[in-house]
Amino acid sequence: MISEQKFLNYLKIMPNLPLLPVGEQDFEKIRKRGCVYVDKTExxxxxxxxxGSFFFISRPRRFGKSLLISTIKEIFLGKKNLFEGLFIYDKIEWQSYPVVHLDFSSLDFRGKGLEKAISDKLDDIAQNYQVSLIETTxxxxxxxxxxxxxxxxxQAVVILIDEYDKPVTDVLETYQNEQAHIHREVLRALYGIIKGNSQYIRFFLLTGITRFTKISLFSDLNNLTDLTFYSDFxxxxxxxxxxxxxYFEKHIQNAAKYQNKSTDQLLAExxxxxxxYSxxxxxxVYNPFSILRFLTQKEFYNFWFESGTPKFLVQKLKEKLYFNLSQTSISLDSINAFDIDNLNTETLLFQTGYLTISEKDEFGxxxxxxxxxxxxxxxxQYLITAFSENPHSDVNAKKLARAIHNHEFELFEQTLNQLFADIPAEIFLAKxxxxxxxxxxLALKLAGYFVKAEVRTSKGRLDAVLSYxxxxxxxxxxLDESAEKAIEQIHxxxxxxxxxxxxxxxxxxxVNFSSQSKEVEKIIVKEWK
Structure with missing residues (x-):
């Protein structure tokens, strides 16, 4: 975080810059306030x-889904004046359509119950258009x-549904699987009428974080075009x-001046x-939330993570002893499906944005x-804190970094023991x-080292390899054997x-750990080459 004096010094040299739409997802407000808008209208x-008329796209949180919905809404409401200077301004015949906009992030489904919250919202939309509804289901x-x-x-109707999966994912995070099933059935009843009313619909877009399996929620929406992996979009x-x-050229130049770096150096960082993200x-692509926050604060920080702690996800990883997240392989079928009763860890990590696609093989x-x-x-940081139950694990990681840097394995052993010291005895004995x-x-990775875990060889799988x-x-x-036996196994x-x-x-x-003393019992280091 920036110091107060550094910020005050910067204010003296800061020129007039276009406003950044930090936290703003309303297209009309962004345009009327003169904020920077990255033109996605092409x-x-x-x-x-x-x-086509029926579309779906999933992206992680804080990725601009709500702004996309808001932009499309203003287009179909015919507000041409908001789009002056943008690609679409002179490309379409501007006319107004009736728009049904459901944003599940703003519905009070926790207080009212999901069905009542949706029903009330439909009544509000009807009232705005001076329409009376008599149906009750x-x-x-x-x-x-x-x-x-x-x-x-x-005119045909435009239907825009934002964060469609929030009523399900929110309760899953608190392990309420039964409630997740109830919410899923409510949503299925709502979405189930879309296909049968397609003759009345001009455009339909559904956004969310997850993509439920076809048998669970999308079975009644099989006319959707899924844009999630569609390269054109x-x-x-x-x-x-x-x-x-x-779009952010001036902001980047000023952030570079603020940090006393060249523009090229700052862009690389x-x-x-x-x-x-891919x-x-x-x-x-960049996550818009993090970029806007960085350009506002002008200091590197974990903005996206700070906006929502993944406690549910970290707990699942801890339960499965799943700690080596990088270089994870997954099939297209698995990455594209979210099943309430059988949550695939890799799918969850990908759809929620903690992992992304780095490569694609010949088999897809x-x-x-x-x-x-x-x-x-x-x-x-979250994982090592969860696994070690030690909130100061980052301090120990820095000590490990020094130990490896100096090839000091006595310090390495002392630091590991400090890391293990806060683990409750019952946990230590059970693992x-x-x-x-x-x-x-995790400590070595957090210390900044290039380390691989569970590396496969022709004769087995070694625990870890660190290159420095x-x-x-x-x-x-x-565990409860000997360091000598560990060296013998390597040979x-x-x-x-x-x-x-x-x-x-x-x-x-x-390295041999002792479950009785809760310590590293012995470390042997031998040079082979």
Whole structure:
């Protein structure tokens, strides 16, 4: 965070800059206030002119989905004056359509109950259009609203639904699976009437974070075109590198001046921190929330993570001893499905934005990795705190960094023991070798080292490999056995064989943990090459 004096000094040199729409998702307000708007209307023009009418797109939170919905709403309300200077301004015949806009992030479904909250919202929309509804069941009322709006205006209706999955994902985060099923059935009743009323609908867009399996929610919406992995619309949400440098040029120049860096140097750091999200393994985009917050604050920080702590997700990872998130492989079928009763960890990590697509193989499978430094650092911190139950684990990670840097394994052992010291005895005794392995791996990653866990070789799987400067460390962990046995296993399995071609010193590190003393019982370090 910036110091007060640094901020005051910056205010003296800060010129008049266009306003940044930090936290603002209302297109009309953004345009009327003169805020920076990254023009996405060429994509919207292609979408509404494509011949299709029913669309779905999923993206992680804070990715601009609500602003997209708001922009499309103003287009279909015929507010041409708001779009002057934008791509779509002279590309369409401007006319007004009746619009049904449901934003589940703003519905009071926790207080009223989901069905009542939706029903009240439909009544409000009907009242705004001076339409009376007589149906009482949710699906029937929605169908009645669509048909009456169509008849009243003699125009097809536009339906925009934002954060459609929030009533389900919110209760899942508090382990209320039964309530999630109830909410899913309410939503199915609502969405189930869409296909049967398609003759009354000009345009339909559904946005959310997750994509439920077809058998659970989308079975009645099988006429949807899913844009999530559609390359032509990959950049519909998020900022590309070109957009960042064009629309925020002055803000970037001033942030560079503020940090006393060149523009090129700052852009490289911004890219490392906030770029990297991909749904096709080719193009990369920035999360708008993080970029806008950075350009406002002008300091690198974990903005996106701070806007929502993934307690539910971290708990799931801890329960499964799932700590090595990078380089995760997943099939297209798995990455594209969200099942309430069988939550796939990789699917959850991808759809919620903690992992993104880094590569795609010839069979259509995806390799997932952290999108950027912001997400990786924050996730590692949450994970090591959860696994070690030690809120000061970042301090220990810095000590580990110094120990590796100086090749001081006495300090390495002391620091690991400090890390383990706060773990309750009952937890320590109940866990297996993988538990201690996970904490060491996370600490080393948090310390900033290039380390791989559970590396497969032709003769087995070694626990961890760390590469630093001219050194490679091969780690083997044991629980209530001996460090000597760990070294012996490395030799027996010849874990170092695949490293023969590296012109580096190779060290074999055997570590034995004691569940009784809650400590590292012994570390042996031997140079092999």
């Amino acid at each position: 994509f919207i023009f292609q979408l509404i002119s494509s011949g 949710l699906g029937s009322k929605f169908a009645e609203l669509i048909q009456k709006l169509h008849n009243q205006a003699n 990959h950049n519909l949400l998020g900022y590309t590198q070109k957009e960042l440098e064009f 911004i890219k490392e921190w906030y770029n990297g 749904w096709n393994a080719r193009e990369r 499978n995806f390799l997932l990795n952290y999108p950027n430094k912001e997400v990786e650092q924050s996730m590692l 297996k070798e993988a538990y201690y392995h996970s904490i060491v791996f 400067q001219n050194r490679i460390y091969i780690f083997e962990f044991k 027996q399995k010849k874990y170092y064989q695949h490293l023969d071609n590296y012109a580096k010193q190779i060290f074999l590190v055997g």
